[in-house]
Amino acid sequence: MRTILxxxxxxxxxxxxxxVKINLEFISANPTGPLHLGHTRWAAVGDALGRVLSAAGxxxxxxxxxxxxxxxxxxxxxxxxxxxxxxxxxxxxYQGEYIADLAKEVLAENPEIIKxxxxxxxxxxxxxxxxxxxxxxxxxxxTFNTHFDVWFSExxxxxxxxxxxxxxxxxxxGHVFELxxxxxxxxxxxxxxxxxxLLKANGDLTYFSSDTAYYINKRERGFDIxxxxxxxxxxxxIHRLKAxxxxxxxxxxxxxxxxxxxxxxxxxxxxxxxxxxxAGTIITLEELVEKVGVDAARYTLIRYxxxxxxxxxxxxxxxxxxxxPVYYVQYAHARIAAVLRNAAELNIASGLDNFDPAxxxxxxxxxxxxxxxxxxxxxxxxAELREPHRIARYxxxxxxxxHGFYADCRVLPMGDEPATALHSARLNLCAATLQVLKNGLLxxxxxxxERM
RNA sequence: GUCCCCGUAGCUCAGUGGAUAGAGCAACCGCCUCCUAAGCGGUAGGUCGCAGGUUCAACUCCCGCCGGGGACACCA
Numbered sequence: 001m002r003t004i005l006x007x008x009x010x011x012x013x014x015x016x017x018x019x020v021k022i023n024l025e026f027i028s029a030n031p032t033g034p035l036h037l038g039h040t041r042w043a044a045v046g047d048a049l050g051r052v053l054s055a056a057g058x059x060x061x062x063x064x065x066x067x068x069x070x071x072x073x074x075x076x077x078x079x080x081x082x083x084x085x086x087x088x089x090x091x092x093x094y095q096g097e098y099i100a101d102l103a104k105e106v107l108a109e110n111p112e113i114i115k116x117x118x119x120x121x122x123x124x125x126x127x128x129x130x131x132x133x134x135x136x137x138x139x140x141x142x143t144f145n146t147h148f149d150v151w152f153s154e155x156x157x158x159x160x161x162x163x164x165x166x167x168x169x170x171x172x173x174g175h176v177f178e179l180x181x182x183x184x185x186x187x188x189x190x191x192x193x194x195x196x197x198l199l200k201a202n203g204d205l206t207y208f209s210s211d212t213a214y215y216i217n218k219r220e221r222g223f224d225i226x227x228x229x230x231x232x233x234x235x236x237x238i239h240r241l242k243a244x245x246x247x248x249x250x251x252x253x254x255x256x257x258x259x260x261x262x263x264x265x266x267x268x269x270x271x272x273x274x275x276x277x278x279a280g281t282i283i284t285l286e287e288l289v290e291k292v293g294v295d296a297a298r299y300t301l302i303r304y305x306x307x308x309x310x311x312x313x314x315x316x317x318x319x320x321x322x323x324x325p326v327y328y329v330q331y332a333h334a335r336i337a338a339v340l341r342n343a344a345e346l347n348i349a350s351g352l353d354n355f356d357p358a359x360x361x362x363x364x365x366x367x368x369x370x371x372x373x374x375x376x377x378x379x380x381x382x383a384e385l386r387e388p389h390r391i392a393r394y395x396x397x398x399x400x401x402x403h404g405f406y407a408d409c410r411v412l413p414m415g416d417e418p419a420t421a422l423h424s425a426r427l428n429l430c431a432a433t434l435q436v437l438k439n440g441l442l443x444x445x446x447x448x449x450e451r452m
Numbered sequence: 453g454u455c456c457c458c459g460u461a462g463c464u465c466a467g468u469g470g471a472u473a474g475a476g477c478a479a480c481c482g483c484c485u486c487c488u489a490a491g492c493g494g495u496a497g498g499u500c501g502c503a504g505g506u507u508c509a510a511c512u513c514c515c516g517c518c519g520g521g522g523a524c525a526c527c528a
Binding site: 069070072075180182184193196201207208231232235236238265304305309311324330335337339341343381385389396400404406407411412414452 | 454455456457458463464465466467468475476477483486487488490491492493520521522523524525526527528
């Protein structure tokens with residue numbers, strides 16, 4: 001109690017990861033379209049994990065890797081150009097409505113662009129659309145309370161010579177070889193199921209070479225641990241990423257940590273919404289937030305372990321918001337805030353100078369004290385296991401314990417009853433609970449309302 | 453074929469080898485003349501997918517099946 005009330009917003013923080021520099025990479029979407037549901041899970045969980053790791057004392061840099069190089073970018077550029085010129089979108093191009101919108105925006109911003117021809121025109125379209133799309137992703141993430149410290153461009157890796165540097169470093173470690181005219185990394189030395197090509201026979205660099213260079217770049221920027229949050233469709237990357245780290249002379253068990261997130265299914269109208277880019281039935285982060293709000297979306301996505309496939313039923317979240325546990329937790333916070341407001345009006349003595357622990361003997365009080373004391377351990381565990389959902393589950397339990405306490409233990413004096421030491425003690429207990437709920441919600445990036 | 457994730461209450465899901473396996477929602481029954489009923493109390497609901505093994509002890513670890521989802525490239 002005394003600890004909580006004097007530590008306030010720093011209650012729960014620890015030093016388990018003090019001095020550890022962590023690079024936390026998540027989302028890393030291609031800048032070729034809006035962020036969709038899969039990205040949204042990472043946005044919520046990744047952001048929360050960043051907060052949790054910081055709370056455990058780590059020095060965390062949140063990083064978004066922009067895949068702004070390669071075929072996908074070119075297809076994207078061609079698609080926007082085609083839309084702007086009224087031509088059919090290329091066979092494997094991007095189809096969505098947003099392509100036409102981007103085309104309009106590009107034209108509005110730069111009317112001269114159609115005077116160009118051939119390659120220069122295509123490049124101009126690609127670059128303009130890229131900048132607009134990236135800006136849009138950044139805007140949407142900002143509304144979702146998700147912050148990045150570094151937006152790392154894949155191009156900058158190549159332009160800065162990091163790829164060659166990475167190759168040199170791997171060569172020096174002795175795991176690079178030549179075969180059939182291509183340059184390979186012998187990842188099978190470290191558990192990968194096949195060796196990987198770094199440099200194709202035609203001289204092109206592979207995407208894998210960017211990945212390895214990027215990893216080496218992160219390590220050279222001083223990060224002890226590189227956390228990758230990837231979608232389930234990338235699970236095959238685990239072995240090669242770990243093997244890459246080993247090839248670079250690192251300890252794959254410590255220096256690299258790959259988290260795989262399973263897919264989110266969406267139910268609406270009692271049916272699963274099939275998500276398909278081609279059919280244009282993607283649900284974007286922005287749409288989800290419009291439907292259920294930032295708090296509900298974030299909380300729902302965070303409260304499950306990421307390796308569990310989960311189902312979000314939009315009808316439930318839309319129709320009857322109190323079915324979402326986030327409201328249960330927020331309600332406890334708002335309820336306490338109301339009690340504290342009333343206590344202030346009644347001039348009830350509170351604060352540590354008016355706190356007598358001996359007053360608290362009710363089972364509910366003891367239970368609440370016990371729950372409050374668990375918080376630092378929960379935060380440390382969530383950081384260590386990279387599982388922010390543990391915070392959410394804890395908050396639900398704490399809220400439940402508080403609601404029970406509230407039902408059985410009157411906090412404020414009734415009617416004209418004079419305020420006693422018991423009232424003051426309980427008021428302090430309320431203040432401590434409020435603080436822990438607030439700290440916990442903050443770790444999840446969910447608001448802690450004073451009134452509901 | 454190889455690999456990854458999942459299978460726990462009607463539904464959505466917790467449960468880091470340790471007590472009678474839990475929560476929310478849904479169902480049923482109670483509780484507001486005073487601090488927020490978005491709350492509280494109670495009832496009902498389980499062969500923890502199946503079968504072996506390790507252990508004093510298994511929902512948890514190992515092996516094999518079954519069922520659901522996902523992935524394999526000199527694509528990005």
